[in-house]
Amino acid sequence: MFVDVAEIVVKGGDGGSGVISFRREKYVPKxxxxxxxxxxxxxxxxxxxxxxxTLMDFRYKRKYVAQNGENGKGKNMAGKKGEDLIVRVPPGTTVKDAETGDVLVxxxxxxxxxxxxxxxxxxxxxxxxxxxxxxAPKFAESGQPGEEHRLILELKLLADVGLLGFPNVGKSTILSAVTAAKPKIADYPFTTLTPNLGVVDMGEDSFVMADIPGLIEGAHEGVGLGHEFLRHVERTKVLIHVLDVSGLSGRDPVEDFYKINEELALYSPELAQKPQIIAANKLDITGASEVYERVKQELGRKGYDVIGISAATGMGMNELMKKVVEVLKEKESESRRDAVPVNEVIEVVYRKKELPQYEIHIDEEGRYxxxxxxxxxxxxxxxxxxIDSIRYLQNSLQRKGIMDQLVSMGIKDGDIVKIKDYEFEYRV
Incomplete structure (x- = not known):
């Protein structure tokens, strides 16, 4: 099963606590x-x-927790660091913060x-x-809890070429004609419900081609399979925009071209800027030649390469694939300049809610x-x-000026001070 979205919870291990210990040596009683x-x-x-x-594994296991650190020991021995937890994900995974929607990495x-x-x-x-x-301090610090976050994983295909077009224009037929992929093909909207991948072998050159779920108007708003489709188109280097010029569907291919590009631009301006090669498909159908010439004239003058093909008979397919290789080589020379370094470990930064250093208020029960x-x-x-750790807390509050502020607020002997889940009785 192809799963391209998953939600998981990740938690770092808790730090081990420091230990309270005193030397016990012969002839050194204290x-x-x-x-x-x-x-x-x-x-x-x-x-x-x-x-x-695929992200299939994350459907069955949703929480990932790293190992806790060990507590300290006597003789100034530090506790062992907890082992890191490595969670493997497929290439093309985008990680988002489920709380804010921010893309993290x-x-x-x-x-x-x-x-x-x-x-x-x-x-x-x-x-x-x-x-x-x-x-002779008789207290030690507790270890700090590990970070815990809820994440959304989204898989975006790492195909070189994406087949773009309305349902039933022949994208799946093209994929099966030029690769070993065997997508299921039938004549109804949204035939392809999950992306199909195939490798196109052009002798010395080869590339991965993806037939992705069909697109309709309103896709940028999530209509139909819109978001699922557009997410997978994002990473492709080149788009083959397939148009049906047979006239059998009753649709205008030029109008379809502009509608789909409008959807791309509304979803992502960067996506709309990807190179597009137009494949005018079903040219073997009687009457398709006239429609093809109109498409070539209209879109050719806007700078697009329009290649007439018939995926069913193989006509024009070699010319189309050669053009794809040509454009891919241009894109690859550009991408080498922006190669991703893989040796460094990325430290994800979360957008945190800014908290004041401290604030004091009196609640409904009169607690500070x-x-x-x-x-x-x-x-x-x-x-x-x-008790010594509590004294450490009191000293910390005193040094920060919090105790003085409590006095200025009118705190009296016996009043309750609430800090997190703990309540303390104030004594003068």
């Missing part, structure tokens, strides 16, 4: 702190695998990798908090609620079950 740091959590990495052709070349969920930082052990005024990016950062390090 040794100093030696608690090691926790290990960083593993990252989730998407990697291009040219052996994959385009994975097209073999070996390309992208970190889509970073592992959490490991917490610091108590040895890291020793100072002249605190020689403290929120903000500073609070998120501090609380990710605090172990609420450890």
């Amino acid at each position: 040794g100093g702190p030696d608690g090691g740091d926790g290990g960083k959590g593993g990252d989730v990495i998407l990697q291009v695998d040219p052996g994959l052709k 385009d994975l097209v070349a073999e070996g390309q990798r992208a970190i889509v969920a970073k592992g959490g930082r490991g917490g610091r052990g108590n040895a890291r908090f020793a100072s002249a005024t605190m020689k 609620v403290i929120e903000g990016s500073f609070i998120e950062k501090v609380m990710s390090r605090v172990n609420t079950q450890n």
